[in-house]
Amino acid sequence: MLPCANYYRPETLAEELDALFDPLWQFGALAGELASDRDFVCVDYKNTAAVLQNFRGEIRAFANVCSHRFNRIQPGERGNRPLTCSYHGWSFDSTGFPHGMPRRDGFVLDDRERLCLTGYEVETCGIFVFFRKRSGGPSLREYLGAFYPLLEQIGSYFGPEIDAGTSPHAANWKLLVENVLECYHCSVVHQDTFVKTLGIGRAGIEQERFDGPHSSSHFPRTATAGEARRQKALAYLDTRAFTHDSFFHIHIFPNLFISSTQGLSFYVGNALPVSATETRLRFRLFEPKLDLTRAQRAAQDMINQSGKALGRAVIEEDRAILENVQRGVELSEKPGVIGRDEIRIAAFMRAYTHLMGGGSLGSIPPVDDHVAACDPTRSIAE
Numbered sequence: 001m002l003p004c005a006n007y008y009r010p011e012t013l014a015e016e017l018d019a020l021f022d023p024l025w026q027f028g029a030l031a032g033e034l035a036s037d038r039d040f041v042c043v044d045y046k047n048t049a050a051v052l053q054n055f056r057g058e059i060r061a062f063a064n065v066c067s068h069r070f071n072r073i074q075p076g077e078r079g080n081r082p083l084t085c086s087y088h089g090w091s092f093d094s095t096g097f098p099h100g101m102p103r104r105d106g107f108v109l110d111d112r113e114r115l116c117l118t119g120y121e122v123e124t125c126g127i128f129v130f131f132r133k134r135s136g137g138p139s140l141r142e143y144l145g146a147f148y149p150l151l152e153q154i155g156s157y158f159g160p161e162i163d164a165g166t167s168p169h170a171a172n173w174k175l176l177v178e179n180v181l182e183c184y185h186c187s188v189v190h191q192d193t194f195v196k197t198l199g200i201g202r203a204g205i206e207q208e209r210f211d212g213p214h215s216s217s218h219f220p221r222t223a224t225a226g227e228a229r230r231q232k233a234l235a236y237l238d239t240r241a242f243t244h245d246s247f248f249h250i251h252i253f254p255n256l257f258i259s260s261t262q263g264l265s266f267y268v269g270n271a272l273p274v275s276a277t278e279t280r281l282r283f284r285l286f287e288p289k290l291d292l293t294r295a296q297r298a299a300q301d302m303i304n305q306s307g308k309a310l311g312r313a314v315i316e317e318d319r320a321i322l323e324n325v326q327r328g329v330e331l332s333e334k335p336g337v338i339g340r341d342e343i344r345i346a347a348f349m350r351a352y353t354h355l356m357g358g359g360s361l362g363s364i365p366p367v368d369d370h371v372a373a374c375d376p377t378r379s380i381a382e
């Protein structure tokens with residue numbers, strides 16, 4: 001386990017931003033959000049305000065901070081607008097250069113580096129667009145390893161977005177990560193949501209997969225009280241391309257979550273640190289990609305309504321617990337205990353500790369000792 005102080009010390013967050021966020025690929029946007037000229041998506045966390053922007057089909061990423069006198073350039077979370085500052089009207093091109101400057105002749109233009117926005121690297125895996133602040137290091141394909149083809153594949157099943165939002169949590173970002181790496185809490189915390197409605201949460205973790213700092217697993221379903229009725233109502237979705245009788249969850253290090261509920265809906269969550277004790281969970285929910293008849297469309301709209309309400313209820317249930325846990329880590333003097341169902345947390349902590357200690361991505365020790373993960377005195381993540 002990690003020392004409790006790692007969950008509230010501002011110095012630890014500063015070290016994490018330096019070791020885990022700035023040099024590694026960070027999730028930025030979904031391709032559909034950047035499909036048209038001038039589409040943009042902003043990503044904000046403690047030391048970062050990034051903007052990903054479509055310039056006539058080219059996706060670029062920059063610091064969303066004007067090189068003139070520091071105004072935020074693109075407002076809000078996403079939209080469609082040229083990359084133009086709303087303070088003195090500088091307009092930036094795809095290289096980050098201010099090609100449009102009111103009263104241009106009043107400026108000395110020979111220091112291009114100073115006039116340009118700070119640029120970030122951008123790479124895409126299927127529909128998932130990532131950026132990296134500190135250049136150099138592995139390509140996105142190398143970084144994602146075995147998860148690269150998995151992300152390409154799962155993204156191809158996403159249909160239209162049905163919900164998007166952010167939820168502020170008074171909790172350290174790692175508590176949000178650890179929470180989604182296990183469904184051990186599901187049968188208690190999500191009794192009325194996951195368990196009752198979807199049949200997820202009673203069975204233990206299955207098919208864990210690890211590569212580098214990333215992991216995935218299935219959380220199998222058990223029959224719900226109205227199982228036959230549920231099956232019948234969802235029968236029109238039987239032709240969907242991706243189907244599995246579980247909740248399938250992927251964690252891309254450090255803070256991206258992608259999940260599929262039986263291939264019936266897809267979720268993308270991003271835990272963005274605001275401070276050592278505050279995190280913004282940014283989420284997007286999708287229906288599966290399918291050609292629907294008009295009647296099926298109407299049925300899907302109803303399912304989307306309840307899926308949206310369910311998704312938000314689950315986020316709230318987790319948030320309430322995680323804010324308690326935050327208070328708990330601040331009061332506790334000894335590390336906690338993890339068991340077999342929490343093996344992915346052990347893997348996360350192992351990768352975290354390795355990378356925070358200056359270890360390389362290529363030499364993260366594999367998670368092979370399940371017994372050690374169950375025995376707090378031999379914790380593999382210490």
Ligand code: FES
Nearest residue numbers: 066068069085088
């Ligand atoms: S601060 Fe952006 S144009 Fe002046």
Ligand SMILES: [Fe+2]
Nearest residue numbers: 179189190318
């Ligand atoms: Fe949960």
